[in-house]
Amino acid sequence: MKPLGIPSLDIDLFSESVLKDPYPTYRMLRDAGPVVWIEQLQMVCCARYAEVRQVLDDHGTFISSQGVGFNDFLNNAFAGTIIQSDQPDHTALRAAVGEKLTPQAMRDLQGHVQSQANSLITSLKMRRTFDGMRDLARVFPLTIVAELIGIPQDGRDRLLDWGHASFNVMGPANERYQRSLPVFGECFEYIEWLDKDPSRLREGSLGAALYDAAERGVIRRDQCPRLLAAYLVAGIDTTISSIASAVRLLGQNVDQWQALRAEPVLVARAYNEVLRIESPVQAFKRVTSRDTELSGVTLPAGSSVAVLYASANRDERKFTNPDRFDIKRHSAEHVAFGHGLHVCAGQALARLEATALLTAIATQVERIEVGQHSMHITNTVRSLDTLEVTFH
Numbered sequence: 542m543k544p545l546g547i548p549s550l551d552i553d554l555f556s557e558s559v560l561k562d563p564y565p566t567y568r569m570l571r572d573a574g575p576v577v578w579i580e581q582l583q584m585v586c587c588a589r590y591a592e593v594r595q596v597l598d599d600h601g602t603f604i605s606s607q608g609v610g611f612n613d614f615l616n617n618a619f620a621g622t623i624i625q626s627d628q629p630d631h632t633a634l635r636a637a638v639g640e641k642l643t644p645q646a647m648r649d650l651q652g653h654v655q656s657q658a659n660s661l662i663t664s665l666k667m668r669r670t671f672d673g674m675r676d677l678a679r680v681f682p683l684t685i686v687a688e689l690i691g692i693p694q695d696g697r698d699r700l701l702d703w704g705h706a707s708f709n710v711m712g713p714a715n716e717r718y719q720r721s722l723p724v725f726g727e728c729f730e731y732i733e734w735l736d737k738d739p740s741r742l743r744e745g746s747l748g749a750a751l752y753d754a755a756e757r758g759v760i761r762r763d764q765c766p767r768l769l770a771a772y773l774v775a776g777i778d779t780t781i782s783s784i785a786s787a788v789r790l791l792g793q794n795v796d797q798w799q800a801l802r803a804e805p806v807l808v809a810r811a812y813n814e815v816l817r818i819e820s821p822v823q824a825f826k827r828v829t830s831r832d833t834e835l836s837g838v839t840l841p842a843g844s845s846v847a848v849l850y851a852s853a854n855r856d857e858r859k860f861t862n863p864d865r866f867d868i869k870r871h872s873a874e875h876v877a878f879g880h881g882l883h884v885c886a887g888q889a890l891a892r893l894e895a896t897a898l899l900t901a902i903a904t905q906v907e908r909i910e911v912g913q914h915s916m917h918i919t920n921t922v923r924s925l926d927t928l929e930v931t932f933h
């Protein structure tokens with residue numbers, strides 16, 4: 542039920558036009574108030590940075606176990622997964638998932654990933670013009686992530702479609718959701734196939750580590766397939782989106798590109814700025830576990846709250862001139878990876894892949910020229926489908 546005294550907006554946050562360019566709508570939502578009612582979703586929404594942080598940081602009140610997606614089917618399918626659990630269950634799941642994704646584990650991989658990045662950029666430079674999605678942004682997430690998770694070679698060609706489908710079914714039950722259900726089902730069938738014989742996962746991989754954790758009693762055996770799904774779904778489209786945005790933004794903003802070329806040590810900072818200004822994940826949901834207040838608005842227990850990460854990162858109350866891409870800005874406080882208990886478990890891996898590629902580009906390429914691009918619209922992750930790139 543709509544709380545008293547808050548603005549109500551009749552907009553479709555998941556329409557084609559909003560997903561293509563959500564920023565004017567996000568600004569309108571932020572300007573309307575700290576908490577607004579979205580008629581179409583029948584839930585409150587927070588689009589400003591302060592409220593988004595408050596919700597994410599208070600994981601005891603704004604819980605995830607009642608579903609972070611925008612429809613019941615998905616929320617039931619993902620029930621009990623890491624992203625949809627609360628403490629204390631979440632603690633063991635996070636330990637199992639985090640074991641192989643620690644900053645130290647990533648540092649061990651760094652040399653290998655950087656040399657792969659250097660070779661990839663050298664070969665693209667020789668080609669000069671290429672599709673920045675197929676030939677660059679998708680390469681690492683589809684090879685390195687699949688390899689790390691331990692997916693057998695013959696399952697890898699479907700990963701991209703499964704990722705798109707999974708992020709579509711997290712949205713409301715719209716046309717995009719309906720269209721993606723069969724593909725999402727196929728992804729789950731594949732995971733069941735892996736689960737029947739986990740030795741199909743590469744030894745020593747992230748996937749195999751989950752089954753080891755189950756053997757040691759750290760997690761339950763029946764939790765493994767959904768954790769595997771969390772890896773598959775969470776780590777691919779999101780990382781692809783961020784790498785593509787980095788290339789596009791650096792190609793379009795020559796002054797920023799020159800600043801990065803002059804000081805390649807700024808790569809980590811530049812990547813944070815890319816994540817802030819073009820956050821891959823647009824929104825997830827929380828549900829209140831008890832009666833509470835959010836910026837003076839009373840929310841009874843059981844209220845659904847849409848949390849707009851991508852809008853928070855463009856909040857002018859938090860970031861000065863937020864629509865300007867500025868790689869020297871201190872944007873590390875962005876919430877593109879979430880915040881608090883559920884903060885992205887794979888962020889070190891995403892950072893490793895993206896910064897290796899950006900370092901290779903900044904040291905080998907003089908100028909990036911970007912041409913036509915088309916978008917791949919999904920309900921929750923913002924990404925490109927094609928991007929014409931020329932390396933000079």
Ligand code: HEM
Nearest residue numbers: 623624775776779780783821877878879883885886887891
């Ligand atoms: C640029 C790339 C990425 C972005 C923008 C991103 C974004 C996010 C966000 C916003 C959340 C928080 C969800 C919430 O608040 O409920 C999250 C959680 C998560 N991410 Fe990522 N992610 C990325 C890459 C990855 C990668 C590479 C992996 C693993 C291979 C991964 C695995 C996870 C997992 C397992 C969770 C659930 C954590 C928990 O509930 O404790 N992500 N991610």
